[in-house]
Amino acid sequence: MTTNPSWTLRSYPTAMPTVDNWALEDRPMPQAAEGELLVKTLWLSVDPYMRGRISPAKNYAAGFKIGDLMLGGGIGEVISSEAPDFQPGQIVISDYFGWQPFTVIPASTAKLVTTTDAPMQAALSYLGMPGLTAYFALLKTASPKAGETVLISAASGAVGQIAGQIARIKGLDPVAVAGTDEKLEWCRELGYRAGINHRQSADLVADVAAACPNGVDVFIDNTAGPIHDAAMLNLNTFGRVVVVGTIALADRFDQPDIGLRHLRKTLITRARIEGFLLDDHESEYDAAIADLLAWHKQGLLHTREDVAEGIETVPHALVRMLKGENFGKQLVRL
């Protein structure tokens, strides 16, 4: 286990993933071919979408096969470059980092991490995929009007923490749903007006109603599951629901999701329910990052990271995030 310990997929989970679904293999030091970069991994990101990649079900992209090296978002230092736009020593970000200390990435997927106003790992958090997701899901897909009540699930998570603060910045009325009182307390510090602990709630529909006395105008749905029901049952006329994630289904990902259907409510409220994928907004990333960075520099955007240490911890970090045991954006530092 000394050369390049690398995580591969050992088996598809049938319920909540466990660390046994992965294997740590020693691999030789990789070499960059034409158009590739050899990179020393500094940070890896574990994200909810990875649950879909370790399922045999159809998804955005083809999932991992058994035995495949795991890939995900990461940041690292270029060791050697076989591409003209990159030189050794540069810090790059890509969605195709192997879960390994030294990894080879296609240069076409790499971007320089250039911001001097934030630590590099911000590019995996509020200046990257989660922050941009919050930005576009709330401001573009949901199109909220000032004063509207915005309910956000997984509110202290990587997306939710940013969404709640953008809602506050834009004069909206953000309400948090999270799984511990500590997370909700932090959400209130961020600017969420109210919060609901869904793990402690005996009646989530009533608790959402109490926390949202004017009803729910916008629901940023990071979870699916019972929180989705509680939001739908409190949705206002012309309510907007942005389906950003389904982490509440992580333990039954390949089973049919059976439950309440809300077609009468959708009809009566003229709700708009829309699925969200960040890639669809790529042409507007630069403007959004400029906003996010400006808000951060103005002290309007605070973030929290949950950092695991060492290559050995990557599957564990993913599993605890899927269970909601993390607190803030889950990262792994190598």
Place this chain on the structure above:
Amino acid sequence: MTTNPSWTLRSYPTAMPTVDNWALEDRPMPQAAEGELLVKTLWLSVDPYMRGRISPAKNYAAGFKIGDLMLGGGIGEVISSEAPDFQPGQIVISDYFGWQPFTVIPASTAKLVTTTDAPMQAALSYLGMPGLTAYFALLKTASPKAGETVLISAASGAVGQIAGQIARIKGLDPVAVAGTDEKLEWCRELGYRAGINHRQSADLVADVAAACPNGVDVFIDNTAGPIHDAAMLNLNTFGRVVVVGTIALADRFDQPDIGLRHLRKTLITRARIEGFLLDDHESEYDAAIADLLAWHKQGLLHTREDVAEGIETVPHALVRMLKGENFGKQLVRL
């Protein structure tokens, strides 16, 4: 039963309504007060939304109470007017006709039926609520692009028959779902490319897939229920689902609708699912009616009515329509 036999609500149905849910009472000849019209009823319309009005559940508007006179869309001749804009002999339409031969309507809800190019009852069908619903649900809410596959449930019904033909006129690829082979044959005559008999299908998901080899881009959902599932499971990326009606739930209206939920599919396809209410488009009715009438005069819009005769038949006509036993727009002629 000679003066003014009038249908009142006797009980809320707990499953599929039966004619016993209504009572036919003799009532005295009504009189128009200030701002009202006394009208001789010529046509009454029964429509799927009425299922929601005979439920104690919350809906668009307050429902009927036990003992209330039933109200709905109708056309009649003004007998006496207590409003300056109307005179005896005029033919008017309103959504507030009592289910009775002589009825009093607020003049503010009445409009003259003026078209000389169509029979008056067209104002309850393709030039009225169902035709406008098809028009806006398809062309505005769904925003289809030429060549897209449009799946339409209750395809031979009052809304579906018009939606399929508008789809054809606009260069789309309409596919019908209906409950009898006769209805589907007629749908093909109207211009639907293919059809699925949902009552005969052993595997609706597979049958929709076979009828829509390029997938479903737009689904005009007049039914909810299993047809909704089959459409969702065949939905393309950026698919649009317009929830127009839920008639498949008519027999379990006040029970929770439990079944497959499609949040993963919504996320992965970035689907947009939107509830539709015609009233939201009122400012554009005139332009839409001009289009519908022009298409009709050009021979591009054919319609079918299912006409019951006499005041005694109104509840029966509503029930058979809710069961899908009608064929075309269900009307009652007095």
